[in-house]
Amino acid sequence: MSGSGGTPEPIARLVEQFHRLPGIGPKSAQRLAYHILRVGDDEAQALANAVLEVKRRIRLCSVCCYITEHDPCNYCSDERRDRSVVCVVEQALDISAIERSGGYRGLYHVLHGVLNPMDGVGPEDLRFRELLARVQDGGVQEVIMATNPSLEGEATAMYAAKLLGPLGVRVTRLARGLPSGADLEYADDVTLLRALEGRQAV
Amino acid sequence: MSRESRAYRTEGIVLRRRNIGEADSIFVVFGEERGKFEGVARGIRKARSRMRGHLEPLTFSRFLMARGRNLDVFTQAETVRSFPNVAADLDRWATASYLLELVDRFTVEHAPNRDLFHLLYASLESLDGGSAADLVPRYFELHVLALTGFDVYLDGCAACGGRLPPENTLVAAAAGGLVCRQCRPEAGTGRLLSVPAIKVLRHARRASLPEFVALRVPGAVVEELRAALGDFVRYHLERELGTARFVEELRASGSITAQNADT
Numbered sequence A: 001m002s003g004s005g006g007t008p009e010p011i012a013r014l015v016e017q018f019h020r021l022p023g024i025g026p027k028s029a030q031r032l033a034y035h036i037l038r039v040g041d042d043e044a045q046a047l048a049n050a051v052l053e054v055k056r057r058i059r060l061c062s063v064c065c066y067i068t069e070h071d072p073c074n075y076c077s078d079e080r081r082d083r084s085v086v087c088v089v090e091q092a093l094d095i096s097a098i099e100r101s102g103g104y105r106g107l108y109h110v111l112h113g114v115l116n117p118m119d120g121v122g123p124e125d126l127r128f129r130e131l132l133a134r135v136q137d138g139g140v141q142e143v144i145m146a147t148n149p150s151l152e153g154e155a156t157a158m159y160a161a162k163l164l165g166p167l168g169v170r171v172t173r174l175a176r177g178l179p180s181g182a183d184l185e186y187a188d189d190v191t192l193l194r195a196l197e198g199r200q201a202v
Numbered sequence B: 001m002s003r004e005s006r007a008y009r010t011e012g013i014v015l016r017r018r019n020i021g022e023a024d025s026i027f028v029v030f031g032e033e034r035g036k037f038e039g040v041a042r043g044i045r046k047a048r049s050r051m052r053g054h055l056e057p058l059t060f061s062r063f064l065m066a067r068g069r070n071l072d073v074f075t076q077a078e079t080v081r082s083f084p085n086v087a088a089d090l091d092r093w094a095t096a097s098y099l100l101e102l103v104d105r106f107t108v109e110h111a112p113n114r115d116l117f118h119l120l121y122a123s124l125e126s127l128d129g130g131s132a133a134d135l136v137p138r139y140f141e142l143h144v145l146a147l148t149g150f151d152v153y154l155d156g157c158a159a160c161g162g163r164l165p166p167e168n169t170l171v172a173a174a175a176g177g178l179v180c181r182q183c184r185p186e187a188g189t190g191r192l193l194s195v196p197a198i199k200v201l202r203h204a205r206r207a208s209l210p211e212f213v214a215l216r217v218p219g220a221v222v223e224e225l226r227a228a229l230g231d232f233v234r235y236h237l238e239r240e241l242g243t244a245r246f247v248e249e250l251r252a253s254g255s256i257t258a259q260n261a262d263t
Helices: A009-019 A026-038 A041-057 A092-101 A128-136 A151-167 A189-197 B090-106 B114-128 B136-147 B195-206 B209-213 B219-237 B242-252
Strands: A082-089 A106-110 A142-145 A170-173 B007-020 B024-031 B035-041 B059-066 B072-082 B169-172 B177-179 B191-193
Touching (some): A009 A026, A082 A092, A092 A106, A106 A128, A128 A151, A142 A151, A151 A170, A151 B090, B007 B090, B024 B114, B090 B219, B090 B242, B114 B209, B191 B195, B191 B219, B195 B219
Parallel strands (some): A082 A142, A142 A170, B035 B072
Antiparallel strands (some): B007 B024, B024 B035, B059 B072, B169 B177, B169 B191
């Protein structure tokens, strides 16, 4: 079967594959496909290999569900980290953000999503089972819920508190308030309220 | 299109969000004037977005919109009413999400339904004010069905119109309501409702929401209503709602407090 409008089938197939990627529209997909057509063989091979390697070599850490090549992951096997604190994030990328801040030396746990019943995401679709197992194994004294301050993130944090509370572990939530560089007049009531509650001496 | 009509003002309750691209989201809003509509908010997922917090599911906000080629664009948003107690309680949040999904599923775009809007607003307000988290959704289900053309017939037999004696009576979604003994064979599947459950349902039809949630209803009766109304919702939507399943899961894990315990 040939592609639409006489496009050779392999190109049509590549366009189609690019189009499936997040944030890639039909035009970008075409541009990328025609770019691949122009590059040298080794460059194309390198891309193909990189894609395959990532699928072959990367898996989820059996402890924290972070993406890793070695199990357990670098964070989980780092002896200098504080093992009594676990910071729970929505997605693997959030760990880089927290690491960049330089203010955290504990362990992590990746949920791979937030509760969103409207879109059919319930607790069983997230990595709560693994989190529960970690806390049950002992040694964890505090679980920091670092899910986004959205409605779904808050609900996920509440769910975690309900799940882990009975085990005697301290469940905390990242503070909410005004981001640096913000305008007071544009802040919503809830954020302002939280900022007032969490005010500190100057 | 004239220049003046490029931007317009409107308001409504945000039903749901869908993220697209790097930092944009599409929001589905249910408004009194416009019914259900969609719009895109650019850059809203960035920490410095000025609309962030004003455009969240479960808030009633006022918007300035600009007409776009495909989707209209949210250019400004300001919260009119948020429901902080709902957002701060997992059970109430789950229940409110269920109400939002019901509205989303039972409506089509650009079809105003003022009564439904008022019902949703009043129900969220009631949940926020601490009303029984298991009575509000029952009232809501019965009325959302009625307001979208799927009224549950309670005043006689839905099949033959005959009078119903005060006894356990079949309620069947396919028949559209209560069914007398003679009509049962043709009514399709359903379940038997007790006399108290039927009375509570009839009361819910006539009463205002505040009147209804002030009622003390035994847990077993609430359970009957939940099952029966759930049948109707599933029958008409032809699907199981994700939010309903979530509410159910929370309930099963013993989180929903005993009925009326917090009033």
